[in-house]
Amino acid sequence: MAKKSxxxxxxxxxxxxxxxxxxxxxxxxxxRSKVYxxxxxxxxxxxxxxxxxxxxxxxxxxxxxxFLTGRPRANYRDFxxxxxxxxxxxYECLLPGATRSSW
Numbered sequence: 001m002a003k004k005s006x007x008x009x010x011x012x013x014x015x016x017x018x019x020x021x022x023x024x025x026x027x028x029x030x031x032r033s034k035v036y037x038x039x040x041x042x043x044x045x046x047x048x049x050x051x052x053x054x055x056x057x058x059x060x061x062x063x064x065x066x067f068l069t070g071r072p073r074a075n076y077r078d079f080x081x082x083x084x085x086x087x088x089x090x091y092e093c094l095l096p097g098a099t100r101s102s103w
Contacts, residue, residue: 002071013056013057013061014062016056016057017056024053028050064077068081068085
């Protein structure tokens with residue numbers, strides 16, 4: 001089980017990312033705009049605004065965590081579970097459609 005402080009930190013990052021998502025997208029769109037070309041000084045001002053946003057609001061700072069244990073590594077996107085929890089649930093036949101491999 002992950003520490004509760006780490007899970008709460010991750011939730012805080014998710015809230016920040018959702019809060020600043022539209023602002024970040026609009027600034028990036030304006031910088032890349034080919035329809036309304038900006039001068040170099042205007043682009044640098046836009047980049048400064050983008051850099052002034054909180055670092056934890058960037059989507060690259062988010063981690064996927066296991067839904068049950070909070071483990072940050074070896075997560076399967078389809079299930080939202082870490083590898084060993086997924087394996088245990090498959091062995092106990094708790095996941096419909098998932099089967100153990102045998103050869």
